[in-house]
Amino acid sequence: MLQCKHAQEFSFGPRALKDALISTNPALQELYVKAFSSAEKLFLSEAYNPQRTLFCSLLIRTAFDWLLSHPDAPEDFETFYHSMLRRKQNFYRKHIYLQPIGNVGQENMVCIISSFFLGLRVKCLPSIPVSSIHCCYRHCRDSDRVQLHADGILNFLKNNKPMDALCVLGLTLLDLYPCETWSFTFSKFLPGQGGICI
Incomplete structure (x- = not known):
């Protein structure tokens, strides 16, 4: 049986969130600038605002929470973007x-x-x-x-x-x-x- 742990806070600084959401890759940064609307950019920029009200720290309360009992490796936007290229749909099946x-x-x-x-x-x-x-x-x-x-x-x-x-x-x-x-x-x-x- 899992033992209960103390509450644990998962927190990421503004720079880490910016890198995760936009990437440090210049090509993907350019794609971000072209692809997203002003409203979408405003929403995402809230993630790396130090006084943000969205994207708050996540509080994990017990060992029974999914993140503690089933740890997953984090995935940033660049990893997600490149995995999408490998999973392109068939021309007919889209x-x-x-x-x-x-x-x-x-x-x-x-x-x-x-x-x-x-x-x-x-x-x-x-x-x-x-x-x-x-x-x-x-x-x-x-x-x-x-x-x-x-x-x-x-x-x-x-x-x-x-x-x-x-x-x-x-x-x-x-x-x-x-x-x-x-x-x-x-x-x-x-x-x-x-x-x-x-």
């Missing part, structure tokens, strides 16, 4: 499709996801009822809520993937489970196909 399953609010979802996947188009498919997927389900032991088997949904998404899709992301408000021994999962993915998440 869309991320969202597949709502059941009653899922779709407001602003396309816009939000588009902002994270530069150069790709995001499209929302019509919502489908759970009954049309024909996947296994069960009642959760703890809450008696219905849970859907993630593999059945992934098979449905894979078999109904549009020809121009890079991937399809299924979205549902119902609980998921990956196998009988697990009580739940937040998401599951098939490499190169797509995934399902709650």
Whole structure:
């Protein structure tokens, strides 16, 4: 069992944030100047303002927080930018499709996801009822809520993937489970196909 630790503060100075967001690479700095609007630049400049109110220090309270129990290497903009070049989409497969399953609010979802996947188009498919997927389900032991088997949904998404899709992301408000021994999962993915998440 994890031991509780004292609260830990993750803090980065203005210079470190500026390097992380904009990079020290002159070519990427020039790209930043050309690509972002004045409003976007103003928002990002707040990150390296010593009196900033946005991008505040992050307080990690216990060892159960994700950052302490699952440490990840930090990624700056330059690393992210170069990894995007290696992951260029196929000429024909350049869309991320969202597949709502059941009653899922779709407001602003396309816009939000588009902002994270530069150069790709995001499209929302019509919502489908759970009954049309024909996947296994069960009642959760703890809450008696219905849970859907993630593999059945992934098979449905894979078999109904549009020809121009890079991937399809299924979205549902119902609980998921990956196998009988697990009580739940937040998401599951098939490499190169797509995934399902709650």
